[in-house]
Amino acid sequence: MxxxxxxLIKAKIENETGLTTNGNLxxxxxxxxxxxxxxxxSGLTFWESINMYHFLLSISNVQFILLIFTSFTxxxxxxxxxxxxxxxxxLNGLIAVTNVEKFSEAFFFSAxxxxxxxxxxxxxxxxxxxxxxxxxxxxxxMCFALITxxxxxxFSRPRSYLCYSKNVLFAPFKDGVALMLRMVPYTKNYLVNVxxxxxxxxxxxxxxxxxxxxxxxxxxxxxxxxxxxxxxxVHPINEDSPLFEMKKEDIENASTELLVFIHGxxxxxxxxxxxxxxxxxxxxxYGAKFLPMFHPDRxxxxxxxxxxxxxSYTKVELPVAFE
Numbered sequence: 001m002x003x004x005x006x007x008l009i010k011a012k013i014e015n016e017t018g019l020t021t022n023g024n025l026x027x028x029x030x031x032x033x034x035x036x037x038x039x040x041x042s043g044l045t046f047w048e049s050i051n052m053y054h055f056l057l058s059i060s061n062v063q064f065i066l067l068i069f070t071s072f073t074x075x076x077x078x079x080x081x082x083x084x085x086x087x088x089x090x091l092n093g094l095i096a097v098t099n100v101e102k103f104s105e106a107f108f109f110s111a112x113x114x115x116x117x118x119x120x121x122x123x124x125x126x127x128x129x130x131x132x133x134x135x136x137x138x139x140x141x142m143c144f145a146l147i148t149x150x151x152x153x154x155f156s157r158p159r160s161y162l163c164y165s166k167n168v169l170f171a172p173f174k175d176g177v178a179l180m181l182r183m184v185p186y187t188k189n190y191l192v193n194v195x196x197x198x199x200x201x202x203x204x205x206x207x208x209x210x211x212x213x214x215x216x217x218x219x220x221x222x223x224x225x226x227x228x229x230x231x232x233x234v235h236p237i238n239e240d241s242p243l244f245e246m247k248k249e250d251i252e253n254a255s256t257e258l259l260v261f262i263h264g265x266x267x268x269x270x271x272x273x274x275x276x277x278x279x280x281x282x283x284x285x286y287g288a289k290f291l292p293m294f295h296p297d298r299x300x301x302x303x304x305x306x307x308x309x310x311x312s313y314t315k316v317e318l319p320v321a322f323e
Contacts, residue, residue: 017199017214017259026212029257030201035276056150057157064154068147072114075143079110079136083129090129093122114140158266160275161187166311168258168279170237170322171289177237177320179217181260181279182290184230184310191227191273194264198235200242202254215242217258227264229305230293237320248322252281286322288313 020026032038041049056064083091083106091109096102109122113136124130168181185191198217203210218241220234237243243251260277291312294305 021212029280031278057153076107076110080107082132086128090126091122092125113137158269158271158273160273161185161189162275164277167283167285169288170286177318179235180232182230182232189266189268191264194224194227196222196233197261199259201257287318288315
């Protein structure tokens, strides 16, 4: 057991992460780069594993719109086929002649019934056609009620709207070295009373077992009254840091992962929002510092925040060698 491993074991360990400490029971990183848990769940039924409500809330806007239009088209194709099966003559008011025109009339009559528009030129005749049309109208009402609820849920769901830098930098800081990453809000949903926490996960050999140890990284500033511009999280690497005296090779061999947790109050949603991010050694840059992201405008009345500079940095010399 190396000196650095002993030092890590003596450091203050975080025991409230909710993550397993047995290194042999976890695969890969704990969280993906975007903060989503890196976990697959088994033992559920197909529909339980999908969790349809969460799926419909979490897919992208483009996917959601495409799903609505696809479902609308398929439902009306189905009912158009039902009307053709019952008999196209059961739809009174048709002016179609060819089979294509008849199918087109049946499809658009289905769409009018599904949306409860009912222009009136075509109407069902007989029990079978009338029963099918009434059932389709009921299904249409239920579907549009469901879509309305989903749209409201998607727009009203609190989100953090934070972007994180792609890299974590080991940069000069107060005659020493600090670990730095930064984030920035990318909409006008400003956060207040923001708190940040960084937990470091490292796998260490303890006897015959591989254990995952979690350490809270003390931040130079862990709270902010408001977050309207970029915020650089700084962890000074001093004698109180578990990274003290560690080299690049040690950090990589320990499968180090930084877990970033942010929560604050969103004024627009009037609710607390939470954001997560994760970094592994592939995104660590040794000997660099971030470039400024904002500057005053020409009239010196506003501050211009340049989001495209979030990941910009320049290489610098460090007072401590990590190689």
